[in-house]
Amino acid sequence: MMETDFIVSLMIMYEDESVDVRYSNGSQLQLSSCGGEFLLVKATDPTGHPLQARERVRQRTRFTISTYKELMVAALAFRNKYASRPYLPEELIPAEHKKSFCSIDSDIMWPEFSSCEAELGPGGETIIRSEDGQAALMLSASGEEFSIEFPCRLSQTQNRQRSVECFSRDPDGRPGRQQHPGEMYQSTAVVQHHSCFAYAPTWCYPLSLARHNWMTRVCKLTDVGAEGLCNSALTDKKMNMSDASSEKRRSCLPQALALTCPSPHRHRWKSKDQDLPTELMKVMWCQGVTYRILSGAVSVIEVSPGDGSVIRSNGVLNTYFSHHRPELHSGQVKEISYHLNSLPPDGVGQAYSICSIVNRANRILTCYDQAKQSLNLPATPSCLQEAKEGRGFSKPSMLEENLSSPAPGEHHMNLTHRIEHRSDLVAAELEKIKLFNFLLENSQLQRSERGCVEQRGCSEVEETNESVNESSIAEALRRTSKAIQDIDSLVSAATST
Known part of the structure; x- marks a missing residue:
């Protein structure tokens, strides 16, 4: 089977x-x-016997034969784009993409x-470069990724790998720069999304x-009515960001994984008769479009979709989607709302x-939500778990965490961007009410009560449903009323200032 027969139709990262x-x-x-090992299950040979097993090829990634080299380069490029730490074997990096250097500085x-x-x-x-010009952050035109x-x-x-990580730190644990005369190292550029x-x-x-x-830039293109609010918000940001310490301005770059896996016995492969994964999906690529789950x-x-825009589901109201679409000729970003029952026709x-x-x-x-509910057993530790715990990897910053864990300055810029004005604060409170109602409707208590009701007689069903509904409605009304009072107090306090 020739290499050109392998045309990618789907890629998934768990x-x-x-x-x-x-x-x-x-x-x-x-x-x-x-990333250190792969298993290739080839397609069924149409000329072979119907009961003939599919050919399986299992190899170390860095030692793959030339027939599968391009397949591995493409698979690793997809992995490294969304993984916490890249896997960069020298054998699969083109010579023109390598650079030599003699210093070690991971920050x-x-x-x-x-x-x-x-x-x-x-x-x-919007492109921001580091002081040495070697690293760059590129914010999309939509401002969403x-x-x-x-x-x-x-x-x-x-x-x-361990010796290099130790030498790249000062004795007190802080990042440092160590020079090794006569010793050269190889590096390559990595892009993470x-x-x-x-x-x-x-x-x-x-x-x-x-x-x-x-x-x-966006505020300069908005209408006059919103210009004052934008300028006020930008002034507040300038005051908070101007006093940033050197530690806040420092970023620890992800380091490449070791060539040899410390736990190869934890590599798991799906068999032919068990195609259901035991891990939840993280990213999927299909027909040029990338789908990312934010857990x-x-x-x-x-x-x-690949044009710089972003389409995102609206949390609890998951039948609604928001499309953040930048307009290059005007520089503005349009936000369009879709509903599953009234999607625009193709033009x-x-x-x-x-x-x-x-x-x-x-x-x-x-499917993700259903799989998340069905995977009740603790997941088997992966071969990366020990490496991540050893390096003290932090959990990604999430919007829900930012709502419950405020921090000074620009540490939580993604939250500040979402909640900048009084109207956004009110909208945030309303989102909490929606989330509460969602949890109320899907609570384990009501599900268990409904299960018990179905096993009883008809007379007991009506009585139990009535008591459950009355107590649930009363509690929902009480908390909703309390939330509305908090909103009124918030608006009043903000108006008086």
């Missing part, structure tokens, strides 16, 4: 960062969480707010710089079908 690639000829490639410094000069990309992106490009040392053996709703805390400061410049109290799906010359994308996103989100 929460343990393992990758599943499907090809149009029926073949399937599975990449381990660490970079971003510029001060006063000296930061943002660049405008060809697609309307961003990517990071940074130099990363190629993967090394496990012992050498993130959602502005979920990202590692190390990107908070550069993202706040990009957001400020993005908002400054939280209420799961959200985020869609990147002539459209780059993609909004109807198809939103319907697929809804199916993915529904």
Whole structure:
């Protein structure tokens, strides 16, 4: 079977960062969480016996034969784009993408707010570069997602990797720069994609710089009525960001994984008769469109069609989707709301079908929620768990966490951008009411009560339903009334100031 027969039709990354690639000829490639090993299950031979088993190829990624080299390069590129740490074997990195260097520094410094000069990309992106110019953060024209490009040392053996990580730190544990005369290292550029709703805390400061410049440009294009509010918000941001310390301006770059996996016995492969994954999906690529799951109290799906826009489900109201679409000729960002029952029809010359994308996103989100409820048993530890815990990886910043954990300054810029004005504060309180009603309608108590009701006689059914409904409605009305009073007090206090 020739390499050209493998045309990618689907790529999935799970929460343990393992990758599943499907090809149009029926073949399937599975990449381990660490990226160091793969299993290729080839398509059924049409000329073979019906009972003949499918050919299976299992190899170390870095030692793959030339027949599958391009497959592995593409699979690793997808993995490294969304994984917490890249896997960069020297054998699969083209020579023109390698750079030699003699210093080890895993940290970079971003510029001060006063000296930061943002660049405008060809697609309307806002670009912020580090002080040394080696790393860059690119905020999309929609302001809803961003990517990071940074130099990363190629993967090394496990012992050498640990020694490098130790030498790149000062004795007190702080990042430092160690020089090794005569010793050269290889690096390559890595690009990671993130959602502005979920990202590692190390990107908070550069993202706040990009957001400020993005908002400054957008506010200049808004109507006169909103100009005063924009200027006030930008002034507040300037006061908070101008006093940023050097520690806040420092970002610890993700380091490449070791060449050899510390726990190869934890590599898991799906068999032919068990195609259901034991891990939840994190990212899916299909027909040029990327679907990303943002896990939280209420799961959200985020869609990147590839034109710089972002389509996102509206949390509890998951039948509604918001489309953040930038207009390059005007620089403004339009927000369009869709409902599953009234999606716009496809037009002539459209780059993609909004109807198809939103319907697929809804199916993915529904399947994800169902799988999340069915996977009650604790997940088997992946081969990356030990490495992540050893390096102290932080949980990505989520919007729900920001609502409950306020922080000074620009540490939570993604929340500040969402809740800047009084109207946004009221909307946030209303969202809490919607979330409460959602939890009330889907509470385990009511489900258990309904299960008991179905097993009793008809007379008991009516009596039990009446008592449950009365108590639930009374509690809902009490909490809703309390929330409305809080909103009134908030608005009154904000008006008086």
